[in-house]
Amino acid sequence: MKKIQMVDLISQYEKIKPQVQSSINNILDNAQFINGPDVHSFKDELGAYLGAKHVVPCANGTDALQIAMMALGLKPGDEVITPSYTYIATTEVMGLLRLKPVFVDCEKDTFNISPKAIESAITARTKAIVPVHLYGQACDMEAIMKIAEKYDLKVIEDNAQAIGSDYTFSDGTVKKTGTIGDVGCTSFFPSKNLGCYGDGGAMCTDNDEIAEKLAMVANHGQSKRYYHDVVGCNSRLDTIQAAVLRIKLRELDNYIDARRAAADYYDAEFSEVKGLTIPKRVGNSKHVFHQYTLQLDDGIDRDALVAFLGEKNIPAMIYYPVPAHKQKMFASLETSSGSLENTDWLTTRVFSLPMHTELEKDQLDYICSTVKEFMKG
């Protein structure tokens, strides 16, 4: 059996090696490292895949969130409603821009932000909502967009874990995650569902004016060369990374199928195991399984389980052990709104198993039987 890893990027690379090497060599031969033709082609190809009018690439997913908040005109003191149960990047940029993150609870079964909690957190200073499509499944975007419309709020989707996922509205309209709010932000960190071989990120929008602002903020606030209208930053996607992403974008739907097949396998093995709750799949979103995250009943020793798996050479991770509202970086802020009981409970009870595009049947078998062995006690 091949060594089990949380994410196996090497086996995945083996299958696209000739294309990747020839693309990168071509860039080296032409020295078009910044804004080369692959960047422009990737922009168009990702836009076509997502069904988004504009794609603005940038240096990483964290920058994408920051640039989106700057381009939408959020100002110091503005309140932004966001889940506490997420990767820190989502909320850290709010701190950096001196916005006020207002952390609300998630739903226990989907891990995603609760629309009800959003609505009760709204004040006169609320300016935006940042939902995170955690682990690869869409938030309840129909409810979130209704709230945003009612209170005139901006919506920035953190789509770093869900690229390729879609969401079906009650009228039957289907949209890709990241194309529903005002701006969708994503990350091409190597382990993400669409990952490059370094750092990368992108924003997308259907609004021409917002697209122009995003591009301007990402490029030193520049309207035309050497004329800088607003304070921006320097955030670009390298040509080499864009070339890698063009190749991997063509594989993305296959990658998603492979992740979903591994998740189906886990679901079938674990659905009847006492003490374990498998991740819920909602009917109106296609789960793309960035992570496969289980919940352990109260009283079962999570550390012991992770250690047991480790001894058997099975990696397992806790995403995330500390919610944002309990991070020291936010200690001086009075930020939470309402109870965060699901968030607090989940951070002590979840664990994630290996999830990637190259999992083989003997590996899945071994992982499942080892988890079950522990659960039997």
Ligand SMILES: *Cc1c(COP(=O)(O)O)cnc(C)c1O
């Ligand atoms: C990975 C991730 C980010 C940040 O992306 P980087 O490219 O690492 O900056 C933001 N939000 C979520 C939910 C993520 O998983």
